[in-house]
Amino acid sequence: MSNPESVEASEADETGRPVGAIVWNVGSVAERLGISPSTLRTWERRYGVGPTHRTTGGHRRYTETDIQRVTLVQALISRGAPPMEAARVAQAVAADGLEAALLEASIDDHGADLDHGQIIDGIIRAARDYEPDRVGALVGGALRRDGVNGAWSGVIAPALIRIGEEWSNGRLGIEVEHIASEVIVGELRAYTRAAGRLDSSGPTIVLASAESDLHSMPLIALEAGLAEAGLACHVLGAQFPAKALASMTANLRPTIVFVWASLPREEDDDMWKVVTAMVPPTTAILGGPGWPQRPDARGHATISVSLESTVARITSLVG
Structure with a gap:
């Protein structure tokens, strides 16, 4: 939880009002805004956007006005502005105009106006x-x-x-x-x-990367695409052993097994043998450039060529 520091009001902030009883250290502001302390320090060092209040002990602290200004920088950067330009714009806004500037910056989603x-x-x-x-x-x-x-x-x-x-x-x-x-x-x-809590009582969908394959991002992207379609799945991650997948498939009898392979795999590969041996009610879908290209050797397995086609294929099979 954020940890503000209480100090006695000793000076006015840039609006002319006395500094309130609460000021914030960099860690507290970082937690409050969901950005890293190092990023805040970088913005202060490079662009001059940072804390303006100084305690009696000489420590610099963020006032609410400072936090509004930093939040404006964050919003502008999120929309695609370079940090230097975002800081320049935020610094040019008077303290009593920050609330309106923040409202305007929040109207558009991040990068909504960018191709x-x-x-x-x-x-x-x-x-x-x-x-x-x-x-x-x-x-x-x-x-x-x-x-x-x-x-x-x-x-x-x-x-x-x-x-x-x-x-x-x-x-x-x-x-x-x-x-x-x-x-x-x-x-x-x-x-x-x-996407919220998805119903996991429906068809079982399993996602994994082949043995020795370090890539898991395609699985995570597919998980997100399926969640967008309202489908829950089990993500087993990278380098999943073929023997374990065979055992899991036999016990769980999933509706869909998707396996990603970036690295080239031969027809004597253990994972290739496992996925091509799968039979209904399990459908094996293969993604990535690593699989053998012989259609006659795939058994019931099918090759997926894109994230969109994979989501569509799975949705049609379980729908």
Whole structure:
């Protein structure tokens, strides 16, 4: 819980009113606004947006007016503004105009006025500048505006591809890819949670990545897409053993088993044998570029080519 500090009013804030009995340290403001303390310190150091009250002991603390100004910066960045521009705009607003400015900034969703290319540029720029909160705001805004399928195909996947290409060319460090990936996963999971409690008494849907495959983001994106369609599922994560999947399928008899493979897999691969041996009432759906391309060797399994088609296929099978 946020932990404000009580101090005696000793001076007026920029509105001319005495500073109230409550001021806030950086950790409390970070918790209250849902952003990291390091981001607040960066905004203060780089752009001059920060605490203006100084205690008798010399410590700087945020007043309510300071918090409103920081919140405005946060809202403008969430809509796609570069941090420097957001800070400039927020600093130019008089203290008695902050409430109206915040209301105006909150009318549009994050990035609602940006096209996909601008959002992608913003995500890459924010990840390069080590600003995960801004990455999250842009990704979350795209999810709310475009839905999972639209955000994945129009923003998330292209952004990750560009980051990978720029890393390969030496223009970005691997930390940029990690920042972007972790934040995207977090936003997808938050989107799933926002769908509310889903009915898990219906058809059983299982999602997993093949053995030795470290990629779980496609599963998390599919989980979000299914949640958007009102369907609950079990996400088993990356590197799920073939033997365990075979045992689980035999015991649980799920309606759908989706398995992702990024790495190339041969026809003697254990996971390939497990999924191609599945028979009704279980339908196996394979995603990713790693699966063998022989249709006659798939048994009842089908190949999925996109997130949208996978959600549509599963929905049609369980609907």
